[in-house]
Amino acid sequence: MQYIDNYPPVTEYVPHPVLSEEPYIHPTCKIKDSTIGGWTALGQNSSLVESSFGDYSYTDGNVQIIYAEVGKYCSIANSVRINPGNHPQWRVTQHHMTYRRKNYALGTEDDVDFFQWRRNDKCTIGHDVWIGHSAIIMAGVSIGTGAIIGSGAVVTKDVGPYEIAVGVPAKVIKKRFDDATIAKLLDSEWWNWDRETLEKNFDDLLDLNTFLNKHIPIKA
Numbered sequence: 001m002q003y004i005d006n007y008p009p010v011t012e013y014v015p016h017p018v019l020s021e022e023p024y025i026h027p028t029c030k031i032k033d034s035t036i037g038g039w040t041a042l043g044q045n046s047s048l049v050e051s052s053f054g055d056y057s058y059t060d061g062n063v064q065i066i067y068a069e070v071g072k073y074c075s076i077a078n079s080v081r082i083n084p085g086n087h088p089q090w091r092v093t094q095h096h097m098t099y100r101r102k103n104y105a106l107g108t109e110d111d112v113d114f115f116q117w118r119r120n121d122k123c124t125i126g127h128d129v130w131i132g133h134s135a136i137i138m139a140g141v142s143i144g145t146g147a148i149i150g151s152g153a154v155v156t157k158d159v160g161p162y163e164i165a166v167g168v169p170a171k172v173i174k175k176r177f178d179d180a181t182i183a184k185l186l187d188s189e190w191w192n193w194d195r196e197t198l199e200k201n202f203d204d205l206l207d208l209n210t211f212l213n214k215h216i217p218i219k220a
Contacts, residue, residue: 067119071127072191082137083123127191184216
């Protein structure tokens with residue numbers, strides 16, 4: 001048996017190939033009835049079902065997203081689950097044979113109403129949201145723009161814009177910026193810049209004060 005390390009030689013970590021308007025989708029991904037924006041990347045073994053995935057957002061791999069709207073510039077770490085499966089706990093048995101009836105030869109049609117209930121309870125992820133490794137976003141939860149969800153968190157309640165939530169169940173521990181700054185960032189809607197504007201002003205996104213001074217008009 002031969003021990004092999006660092007093959008092929010890795011000189012720099014590159015999470016995804018060079019991107020373009022055409023989404024990058026790893027061959028192991030599973031996509032169904034979904035829309036995907038430009039400059040996006042879906043890492044290996046990711047799945048996207050009846051969902052939308054905004055421009056510049058990416059998954060790092062092993063991510064499952066169903067019945068959800070994901071905004072632009074979202075960073076989704078490995079093994080995240082957005083809108084996991086639910087079960088009818090109000091029935092005598094919550095086993096999925098009650099809605100996947102065809103699989104068990106207990107009916108000729110599956111429970112359409114149950115699946116529609118799940119669709120109606122979709123998740124909404126704002127823009128520029130960072131979701132840490134193995135976090136779970138439960139059905140019906142909304143995550144505000146600019147928020148951070150800590151690794152391993154189980155999010156059962158809405159998280160506001162630029163809030164940081166961690167733990168099980170997840171609780172908001174602080175905000176990234178003060179309320180006035182958050183309001184200015186939300187008003188700027190920089191995530192809606194076209195490609196030309198993004199390239200022209202890219203460096204401004206690297207420094208908060210520079211961005212605020214240059215792109216937030218002073219109100220009379």
